[in-house]
Amino acid sequence: MEEKIGEKFQRETKYDRNRLPGGSVDLNNKPLMYKEYPEAGKIALPAVERCGDMNLYEALLRRKSQRRFIDAPISLDMLSCVLWSSSGIQRKEMGFAFRTAPSAGALYPIETYIIANRVTGIENGVYHYQVKHHLMEELEAGDFSSRIAHASLGQQMCASAAAVIVYAALFERSVWKYKQRGYRYIYLDAGHMAQNLALASASIGLGCCHIGSMFDNEVNEIIGTDGTDESVVYMSVIGQTGMCV
Numbered sequence: 001m002e003e004k005i006g007e008k009f010q011r012e013t014k015y016d017r018n019r020l021p022g023g024s025v026d027l028n029n030k031p032l033m034y035k036e037y038p039e040a041g042k043i044a045l046p047a048v049e050r051c052g053d054m055n056l057y058e059a060l061l062r063r064k065s066q067r068r069f070i071d072a073p074i075s076l077d078m079l080s081c082v083l084w085s086s087s088g089i090q091r092k093e094m095g096f097a098f099r100t101a102p103s104a105g106a107l108y109p110i111e112t113y114i115i116a117n118r119v120t121g122i123e124n125g126v127y128h129y130q131v132k133h134h135l136m137e138e139l140e141a142g143d144f145s146s147r148i149a150h151a152s153l154g155q156q157m158c159a160s161a162a163a164v165i166v167y168a169a170l171f172e173r174s175v176w177k178y179k180q181r182g183y184r185y186i187y188l189d190a191g192h193m194a195q196n197l198a199l200a201s202a203s204i205g206l207g208c209c210h211i212g213s214m215f216d217n218e219v220n221e222i223i224g225t226d227g228t229d230e231s232v233v234y235m236s237v238i239g240q241t242g243m244c245v
């Protein structure tokens with residue numbers, strides 16, 4: 001019987017005692033850890049001192065996928081909180097910046113983009129989260145709400161959400177070290193980041209839902225990634241639901 005791509009992937013990226021398909025790591029060619037858009041306008045994000053006051057147990061009880069949002073905007077403080085919680089730098093050890101979510105080999109292959117539909121104080125448009133300085137870089141201004149809903153198989157929550165968070169993988173950051181097995185880790189990394197975002201959202205009273213169904217290249221076109229070296233792997237929507245914390 002013909003082996004399907006998923007089965008082949010499982011087989012070829014499996015470690016067993018006779019086969020560790022790693023190979024050597026070329027330390028002189030480590031991919032850059034941070035993506036930056038030097039020409040882009042910068043939006044400073046408020047420093048995150050606290051993300052709400054809810055304890056973890058309560059946030060776990062409240063987290064659920066929310067797909068209906070009201071028109072009210074979210075604040076830049078809220079956006080800053082969820083971005084930091086999913087993708088931000090949380091500590092430095094021996095000069096190396098570690099982040100809020102774990103990452104295989106601390107390689108951090110996922111870049112985070114924001115499609116702002118309703119965020120107080122910033123124009124609607126597409127932004128890149130610049131991890132190193134906790135700021136947003138403006139990629140394109142405009143109303144992308146219908147386009148991103150269309151690109152996610154018509155899921156209207158992408159249009160009604162205050163913001164759509166797009167996780168895109170720069171595959172080489174992981175593949176550089178782990179070769180084809182790196183692809184497993186990339187998707188696991190994105191899951192960790194999204195769960196942090198979901199819990200942070202719950203703790204500050206925002207609704208959140210993750211999205212795996214999208215026309216990948218239509219989303220790539222919106223965020224300006226080529227779909228080969230860098231591609232969307234996951235998305236989350238966040239917004240006000242009208243429910244109190």
Ligand SMILES: Cc1cc2nc3c(=O)[nH]c(=O)nc-3n(C[C@H](O)[C@H](O)[C@H](O)COP(=O)(O)O)c2cc1C
Pocket residue numbers: 063064065066067155209210211212213
């Ligand atoms: C990998 C993944 C992809 C998902 N994709 C979608 C999606 O495209 N659309 C959607 O409405 N929900 C999506 N969800 C949300 C799930 O439907 C939801 O988590 C599940 O029904 C359990 O409900 P709960 O999150 O409220 O506990 C996704 C969840 C995960 C983890």
